[in-house]
Amino acid sequence: MLFNIEADRSDQIVGYVVPDDYTASPTLRIMQNGVQIAELTCREGRPSLVAAGRHATGLCGFTVDSSIVPDLASNQGLEIREAESGILIYRRRNGAEVTQRRVFRLETHLFPLWRLDEKVEHRFQFFHKGVERHGRETAMQVFMLENVSSLYVSGRLTFASYSGQLQDKFNSIILMHDPYLELAERLLTLKHVSRFGEELLGPRDMLTYQRAIEFAQQIEPDGSGLRRAFDSMPRDVIGALANPLTRQLASDALDEPPPKNAVAKALAALASFSVVGLRESQDRFLEEVEALLDIEPGVLPTLPHFAAVGELARELRRLPEVDLLLEQDLEVYQTAKAAIEEAF
Numbered sequence: 149m150l151f152n153i154e155a156d157r158s159d160q161i162v163g164y165v166v167p168d169d170y171t172a173s174p175t176l177r178i179m180q181n182g183v184q185i186a187e188l189t190c191r192e193g194r195p196s197l198v199a200a201g202r203h204a205t206g207l208c209g210f211t212v213d214s215s216i217v218p219d220l221a222s223n224q225g226l227e228i229r230e231a232e233s234g235i236l237i238y239r240r241r242n243g244a245e246v247t248q249r250r251v252f253r254l255e256t257h258l259f260p261l262w263r264l265d266e267k268v269e270h271r272f273q274f275f276h277k278g279v280e281r282h283g284r285e286t287a288m289q290v291f292m293l294e295n296v297s298s299l300y301v302s303g304r305l306t307f308a309s310y311s312g313q314l315q316d317k318f319n320s321i322i323l324m325h326d327p328y329l330e331l332a333e334r335l336l337t338l339k340h341v342s343r344f345g346e347e348l349l350g351p352r353d354m355l356t357y358q359r360a361i362e363f364a365q366q367i368e369p370d371g372s373g374l375r376r377a378f379d380s381m382p383r384d385v386i387g388a389l390a391n392p393l394t395r396q397l398a399s400d401a402l403d404e405p406p407p408k409n410a411v412a413k414a415l416a417a418l419a420s421f422s423v424v425g426l427r428e429s430q431d432r433f434l435e436e437v438e439a440l441l442d443i444e445p446g447v448l449p450t451l452p453h454f455a456a457v458g459e460l461a462r463e464l465r466r467l468p469e470v471d472l473l474l475e476q477d478l479e480v481y482q483t484a485k486a487a488i489e490e491a492f
Contacts, residue, residue, distance in 0.1 A: 149230065149286045150202065152294060153238045159221040161212040164194050165230055165237060168283075171204045176237065178217060179227040186216050187231070235282055241273040246298040247441050252291075252318045254421075255280075255304040256393055257325060258334040259348070263449050265302045271441055272300040279303035281350040288313065307397050307417050314420075319440060321423040323433055323451075324393060324484065327477040331389065331470065332460035338364035356403065360388040367460070378469040386473065394476040406476055414480045426485055427451065432492070 150166040167174040178186035192209030212228065214220050227239040253265065255278070265277040274296055279287045280303040290301055291313035307314070314320055325333070338361045341349055349357065363385045366377045387405070394406045397414035407413065418424055423440055425433025434448045464470045471478070 149233065149235065149282065150289050151230070151235075151237050152289075156238075156240070159214055161220070161226075161228070161238065162210070163228075163238065164192075164197070164209045165190055166197060166202050166208050167230070167232070173205070173207045175231040176210060177229045177231050178212060179229060180223070180225055188212065188216060233282060235286065236274065236276060239273060241298065243298075246273050247271045247443075248297045249441070250297065250299045250318045251301070251441070252314055252320045253300075253302040254307055254320060254322045254396065255302050256322060256396060257330065258304075258392075259337045260302075260304070261323065261451060262302075264451065265300070267448055268300060268437075268441055268443065271298075271443060273298035275300050277302045278350075280305050281352070283352075284309075291318075304396070304402075306395065306399055306402055308400055308413070311417070311420075319422040320420065321425070321437060321440070322418070322421050323425045323427055323430070324481055325427045326461070327393065327474040327481055328461040328464050328470070329427070329457060330392070330477075331474060332457045332464055333454065334389065334392075335364045335367045336454070336456060336460065339367055357388055359384045374463050375467060378467055381469070390473050391476040394480055397480070411476055411479050411483075414476075415483060418480075418484055424484060424488060426488060429488075 149168055151164065153161065153163040155162045165174045165176065174190050176188045176190065177184050178188060188210055190208050190210045192207070192211065194203075194206045194209045196206075197203040197208055198206040212220065212226075217223060217226065220226070224240050224242050228237040229235065230237055251272075255261065260278060262277055265275075269275045269277075274290075274293065276290050276299075279290055279301050287303060287305060288310070290299075291310055293299065301318075307320075337348070338357055341354075341357075341361055346354070354361075359382060363377070363381065366373060368374075387403070391406055391410075392402075394410050394414050395402060395404070397417040398406050398410040423433065423436045425436065427433075430451050434450075435445065438445055438448055
């Protein structure tokens, strides 16, 4: 999906939305305080979209004016969302009340830290959490939004694929998890994913992790049967679980193995981040994010601790197969941890 706002003239908002369906004209929901107040089908022609091969008819443009929202000129809480996906296309915010920064949080956890994102939403005009769920094209469009100075994006993406849009344009932040703890959390998340459904893992992830989900059913929090499971781990499960942090920082796609110089590339990527934190030292990370976003101390929530994750991680540390599975992640994490601790 592609979208952009071409103009906001106070009493008129003009833009376009190109849906994934090549021939469809998208429908928009006009929202106020979370309540839909109008619905609008995009019927205005955009010949350039046809010329570029983006859409069959170009009927993707829209205009919101006082005939649709009577108090549009004075309305500072309006939101426009694409009806099918729910993705935010545009919203108004009082410029004095939002942070004039473009911020990206690279999600490194399979169990997403969305509570953290949601606590800062009110500080930004544009807000997109879990942007990877909308696909690569939409994620790229979000990073390339024009004339947007207040934007917050989070997503479990490969940093290298978007570095051109991020470098010098966004303040990037990352919170890294001890690799053993992250693997334990991933295994338990996959084991119990049926309880959460697509709210936790989107359709793409459910396909990507299908074999890993099957593998995780063998895992018990107390570690019983763990060695037997890892001794016979299928190759495709290894591919899904090996070195996730390094892949996010150094690979071009999440389903690709890390390149030969992966550790060096990952550390170079980390050096470009405005805030690099450790889950085990989350108070320091939260303080740095609050300072970056200019919000009051103590606003951001303490991140959850799951006892079962710690118990499983202790068992995982005893398995040499796990050391091989996480070899690059362990090197990246320990190097970054040493640098952070030395800085403080």
